[in-house]
Amino acid sequence: MKFVDEYRDSEPVRKITEALAQIVSKPWTLMEVCGGQTHSIAKYGIQSLLPSGLTLLHGPGCPVCVTPLDSIDKALQLAARPEVIFCSFGDMLRVPGSEKDLLTVKAEGGDVRMLYSPMDALQVARDHPEKEVVFFAIGFETTAPANAMAIHQAKEEGLINLSFLVSQVIVPPAMTSILESPANRVQGFLAAGHVCTIMGLAEYEPIAEKFRVPIVATGFEPLDILQGIYLCVKQLEEGRAEVENQYSRSVRHEGNAPAQEIMSNVFEIVSREWRGIGAIPQSGLGVREDYAAFDAEKKFSFKACEPKPPSECISGLVLQGIKKPDECPAFGAACTPESPLGATMVSSEGACAAYYRYQKTGL
Amino acid sequence: MKKAMTDFTVNGPTCPTSPKRKETIQLAHGGGGKLTRQLIDEIFRPAFENSELETDHDSAILEFDGGSLAMTTDSYVVQPLIFPGGDIGSLAVNGTVNDLAMSGARPLYLSAGFILEEGLPLETLQTVVNSMQEAARQAEVKIVTGDTKVVPKGKCDGIFINTAGVGRREHSFNIHPASVRSGDVVLLSGDIGRHGMAVMAAREGLGFENPIKSDCAPVSRLALKLLDAGIELHCLRDLTRGGLATALVEIAQTASLSIRVEEKAIPVRENVQGACEILGFDPLYVANEGRFVAFLSAGGADRALEMMRDDPLGKEARVIGRVEQSPEKSVVLTTRIGSTRLLDLLSGEQLPRIC
Numbered sequence: 139m140k141f142v143d144e145y146r147d148s149e150p151v152r153k154i155t156e157a158l159a160q161i162v163s164k165p166w167t168l169m170e171v172c173g174g175q176t177h178s179i180a181k182y183g184i185q186s187l188l189p190s191g192l193t194l195l196h197g198p199g200c201p202v203c204v205t206p207l208d209s210i211d212k213a214l215q216l217a218a219r220p221e222v223i224f225c226s227f228g229d230m231l232r233v234p235g236s237e238k239d240l241l242t243v244k245a246e247g248g249d250v251r252m253l254y255s256p257m258d259a260l261q262v263a264r265d266h267p268e269k270e271v272v273f274f275a276i277g278f279e280t281t282a283p284a285n286a287m288a289i290h291q292a293k294e295e296g297l298i299n300l301s302f303l304v305s306q307v308i309v310p311p312a313m314t315s316i317l318e319s320p321a322n323r324v325q326g327f328l329a330a331g332h333v334c335t336i337m338g339l340a341e342y343e344p345i346a347e348k349f350r351v352p353i354v355a356t357g358f359e360p361l362d363i364l365q366g367i368y369l370c371v372k373q374l375e376e377g378r379a380e381v382e383n384q385y386s387r388s389v390r391h392e393g394n395a396p397a398q399e400i401m402s403n404v405f406e407i408v409s410r411e412w413r414g415i416g417a418i419p420q421s422g423l424g425v426r427e428d429y430a431a432f433d434a435e436k437k438f439s440f441k442a443c444e445p446k447p448p449s450e451c452i453s454g455l456v457l458q459g460i461k462k463p464d465e466c467p468a469f470g471a472a473c474t475p476e477s478p479l480g481a482t483m484v485s486s487e488g489a490c491a492a493y494y495r496y497q498k499t500g501l
Numbered sequence: 502m503k504k505a506m507t508d509f510t511v512n513g514p515t516c517p518t519s520p521k522r523k524e525t526i527q528l529a530h531g532g533g534g535k536l537t538r539q540l541i542d543e544i545f546r547p548a549f550e551n552s553e554l555e556t557d558h559d560s561a562i563l564e565f566d567g568g569s570l571a572m573t574t575d576s577y578v579v580q581p582l583i584f585p586g587g588d589i590g591s592l593a594v595n596g597t598v599n600d601l602a603m604s605g606a607r608p609l610y611l612s613a614g615f616i617l618e619e620g621l622p623l624e625t626l627q628t629v630v631n632s633m634q635e636a637a638r639q640a641e642v643k644i645v646t647g648d649t650k651v652v653p654k655g656k657c658d659g660i661f662i663n664t665a666g667v668g669r670r671e672h673s674f675n676i677h678p679a680s681v682r683s684g685d686v687v688l689l690s691g692d693i694g695r696h697g698m699a700v701m702a703a704r705e706g707l708g709f710e711n712p713i714k715s716d717c718a719p720v721s722r723l724a725l726k727l728l729d730a731g732i733e734l735h736c737l738r739d740l741t742r743g744g745l746a747t748a749l750v751e752i753a754q755t756a757s758l759s760i761r762v763e764e765k766a767i768p769v770r771e772n773v774q775g776a777c778e779i780l781g782f783d784p785l786y787v788a789n790e791g792r793f794v795a796f797l798s799a800g801g802a803d804r805a806l807e808m809m810r811d812d813p814l815g816k817e818a819r820v821i822g823r824v825e826q827s828p829e830k831s832v833v834l835t836t837r838i839g840s841t842r843l844l845d846l847l848s849g850e851q852l853p854r855i856c
Contacts (some may be wrong), residue, residue, distance in 0.1 A: 139774050183840030229781075245525055254705065360838045412786040428613075476535055486781055496842045 141387075143361030144180075145331045154364045155187045165191035166466050167323045168367060169316070169459050171309060171322035171485025172330030173200030180492035182360040192371065195323065195459030196378070196474045196492075198312050198415065199330050201277035202229050202249075202485035203457060204264035206411040209276070209305040210235040215440055216272050217248040223266060226274040227281075228252045229392065229485045234445040234478055239246040256288035256302075258280075263300035272434050275302040279333045282306050282423055283397035289425065289432050303434040304425055307410050309333050309343050311421035313439060317349045321460050326370040328356040328363065329348025331385035338393025342381045350379040357385040402431055413481055414447070431483050453480030470494060533788075534847035537808040557755045558677055559739065560604035562670065571606035573597060574665035577614025582625060582659050584703040586695070586715030588799050589791070590632035595719045595790060596741070598640040602721035602795060603737040605676035605728055606668030608640060613647040614663040619654040629660060638643030640719035642666070672728050678755035680735040683826040686802045687760060688795040690723060690809060691716070691817040692768035694806075697787035698776045711772040723815050725794070732805050736796040739789070746785040746844040748794060749832045760820030760832045785834075786847045796824065801806075 144150075144301070161396035170176060176196040179185060185194055198204055214235045217224035224240070231240040231252060237460040244250035250268075253259060259273035275285040285302065292300045309330060316322055329342060342353045356366030366384040374378060383389050410422025450468045455461040463469050463482065471493040473479040475491055482488035486495075530536045541556050557562040560573035577593040587595075594611065601608040613633065617626065637644050674680075699715040701707070724737055732846065734754075738748045753760045769777075771782045777784050791814065797805060802820055809815030832844040 139771050139778075142774070142778065146837040148837060151838040181842060182836050182838050183842050186840055188837075241527065242525075245527060254707070361729075476529075495845055 142359065145357070145361040147361070150201055150361055151187070151364060154361065154368055158192075158364065158368045159189045161368070161372055161375055162189045162192060165193070165374060166325050166371055167193045167195060168326045168328060168370055169195040169197045169324040170328040170363065170366075171197040171199040171313065172328075172333070172354070172358070173203065173485065173489070174332070175328060175330070175356065176200070176410050177361055177487050177492050178358050178363055180496040183496070184360060184363055187364070188283050189457070191369070193470050194234060194367075196456065196462075196489035197316070197327075197459060198412065198457040199278060199309065199333070200231055200457075200482065200485055200487040200489070201307075203453065203481040204307060204312075204412045204415065205230070205233065205276045205305050205481070205490045206413045207236060207447055208411060209303065210239075211443050211445055212435070213240065213274050213303055214238060214243055216434065216438060217243045217250050218246070219270075221270050223249045223251060223262055223269050223271045224274070225251045225253045225271060227254075227276070228488075230274055230276060232484045233481045234448075234479070234484075236443060256285045257291070259288060259300060259412075260295070260297060262322065263297045267299055269299060271300045273300070273302050275304045275306060276490050277306060278330070279308055279336045279401075280330075280407065282308075282401050283336060283394075286400045289404050289429050290400060292432050293429055293493070298431070301432050301434040301437045302425070303468060304405075304423070306405065306423035307408075307412065307421055308423065310345060310411065311355075312415075313342075313345055314349075315415070315418045315421070316458055317345070317351065319458065319460075322456070324351065324459055326352040326374055326483045327354070328366040329353050331355055331362070333386060334383075334385065334389040334393070336397045337391065338396050339381050339383060346379050346381050352379050352382065354382045355385050357388065412457070414451075414457050416454075425429040438455060448479040451480035453482040453490065456482050463493040466490070532847060533747060537742075538846070552831050553623045557679075557751070558604060559600035560668070562604060569670045570668060571601050571604040571668045572665070572838060573600040573604075574614055574663065575600060576661065576663040578658065578661050579699075579700060580658055582629065582704050585699050585712055586787060587717035588629055588632050588838065589660055589662055590629035591636040593664045594633050594636035594640060594644075595717055597664040597666040598642055598721050599637075599739045599741075599790075599793070601666050601668035602688045602719075602724040603676075603739050604670070605672060605695060605724070605734065605737065607725055608642045608666055608719075609669040610645045610667050610723050611637065611642050611747060612663075612665045613644050615647070615649045616649045616657050616661040616663075617649065618657045618659050619651055619691065621659055629662075636719065640721055650829070674728070674733055674735075676734055676737055678736050678738070678752040680758035681752060681758060681796045681824055682735060682798070683758055683824055684799060685735055685796045685824040686799050686820050687749070687822040687824070688797070688802065688805060688809070688818060689745070689767065689821045690720065690793050690795070690815050691791070692770050692773070693789055693792055694769055694773040694777065694784035694787040695738060696790040697744070698773050698782075699703075699783075700788075701780075702776060703765075707776070709772060709776055712770050713770070713773075713776060716789055716791040720791055720793050720814060720815055723809060723812050724793065724795070726808055726812065727805055730804075730808060732797065732801050734795050734797050734805075739793045741790065742785070742788050743847040744786040745792075745794070746783070746786055746832070747847050750846050752796070753795075754830050756786055756824070757830055759825045759827030759829050760822055761825055762832065762834055764834055764836050766819055766821040768817050768819070785844065794821075799823075831849055
């Protein structure tokens with residue numbers, strides 16, 4: 139398949155790993171930001187191809203993983219209401235809230251539906267004028283334009299029975315937060331290629347400069363990831379700290395202007411809680427006042443609840459690259475994809491699920 | 502590579518292979534993966550324990566004076582009822598025929614039990630029944646008994662069908678995962694992932710430029726052809742729920758051996774690969790309804806392959822791997838880029854990813 143097979147071919151992979159081995163002179167620690175990259179790394183056993191001493195830490199870019207417990211508990215409350223049709227992306231359905239997950243609410247009789255696009259929620263709302271339709275709008279800059287477009291369209295059409303439970307986050311403040319942590323080990327980043335496709339590269343330049351870290355916008359196929367690692371290590375070996383673009387078949391320096399425009403029309407920058415990590419200032423997107431009628435948090439009232447994260451789950455440390463999944467005592471024991479304690483064990487993009495599924499132990 | 506940890510405490514069960522038991526039935530209990538296995542091991546097997554009960558293979562083998570019969574049953578609840586490449590009727594015949602064939606039996610007779618929803622158009626039922634008869638004709642089986650129940654609207658989803666089947670074993674091979682030996686080769690009968698993605702695309706209204714057709718077909722002809730030619734097959738397994746990966750893992754665990762397979766050797770149609778890429782699915786875990794793997798000694802592989810490729814259903818048959826002696830009981834995949842990874846049972850249902 140074009141654009142896939144050529145990036146999963148053993149010969150170029152062998153060449154780039156050999157080139158990498160030749161330029162590495164000391165141990166380096168890199169972080170891939172995006173969960174899609176983590177998934178590929180686990181699936182293709184990429185760590186085993188790297189020179190010893192070169193460590194990959196897995197970053198916070200798994201949308202399901204960082205959605206805060208408070209948002210999930212609110213989603214569970216909405217989904218259980220008899221007048222609500224609750225719509226969500228598929229892999230959000232298994233993420234544990236304080237007491238249960240959306241699939242359990244569905245099994246208990248809640249009308250929970252899995253959609254592929256927020257635009258599909260518009261049709262559900264049109265088809266069910268007697269119901270309140272709520273879409274769980276989560277994710278990074280990659281899902282934000284489509285979610286913004288759906289909110290905008292709902293307003294245009296006057297679909298008063300549709301609203302959005304928004305828990306959008308953005309990447310650069312999370313990278314800054316990781317770099318500012320005293321426990322930080324990250325010396326270079328593979329930035330999330332699809333986030334950069336939307337947002338462009340400019341917002342990473344101040345981070346690279348301030349913290350003296352190379353940042354390489356990187357794709358998701360095995361060859362992409364190895365090329366991203368190579369470029370990042372080359373910068374480190376040469377003492378450079380620049381923003382580079384490995385994923386040039388998708389990323390332009392300026393990003394996707396129409397996508398950015400609809401995002402900024404509908405959303406504004408707000409502070410957000412990241413599951414397992416805590417509050418990060420200016421790290422999220424909230425619904426602007428103009429669209430408040432479509433903001434589920436304003437439309438519905440919620441029972442106050444105290445989110446109860448499982449005490450033994452270390453997903454916050456995993457998401458910040460401080461611990462690896464198999465360093466958790468619950469990994470593969472009390473915590474498995476069938477009974478996850480933390481969100482990182484749920485999504486295919488979660489580091490714990492990727493380790494469990496593909497390697498069982500360490501990479 | 503577990504590292505010593507002292508600053509965390511562990512609560513709850515610690516057996517890594519036994520997920521915590523859920524208190525209610527989840528959809529994933531019917532998904533053919535770990536939770537299905539848990540139901541069999543904890544509820545069904547202990548309750549039904551007897552000498553003929555078969556929980557590791559597709560059919561039970563019943564010995565009689567002068568011969569042995571294979572018996573199996575399966576229920577069909579697919580939505581939509583009609584999908585590209587088949588419908589619930591052809592599925593209900595082929596699925597049961599294939600389960601009999603996978604125990605090396607010649608499928609002979611089927612029963613058909615219908616649960617119909619009030620309000621179902623008779624025309625839909627007629628279409629499905631005609632399709633069953635056509636599938637039975639192709640598979641050379643007779644539908645000899647049946648039952649009909651109607652439930653109030655909303656209590657089932659149009660049509661549910663149960664079929665049971667019996668077949669005759671005409672050879673003396675013990676075709677079972679436990680018969681697999683170190684050094685055996687693994688033959689795959691064709692490309693994978695079509696049925697699951699065809700049904701998914703039809704159910705969710707995903708319009709792909711190049712529509713995916715289910716591979717739904719009776720594989721008995723192909724399996725029996727090998728057996729009739731005296732090729733000693735050690736194990737056969739059709740690749741239904743949970744796909745190729747789950748089938749291989751189950752066989753490795755029952756046989757207490759390790760299986761090594763080559764990703765490059767496993768055929769996946771481009772439209773199936775594309776749909777899987779978009780949704781974040783792994784074709785190795787997607788259901789098939791007309792594909793199987795055969796385990797046999799390396800010496801018989803060339804002849805078996807030649808015979809399979811002579812048949813339209815086995816045109817793309819190939820060797821995808823080999824069985825090895827190993828205490829791990831694992832399935833190891835050599836990826837396209839030359840690295841290796843473990844294949845595990847499907848955990849829960851595959852859910853489309855977010856981005």
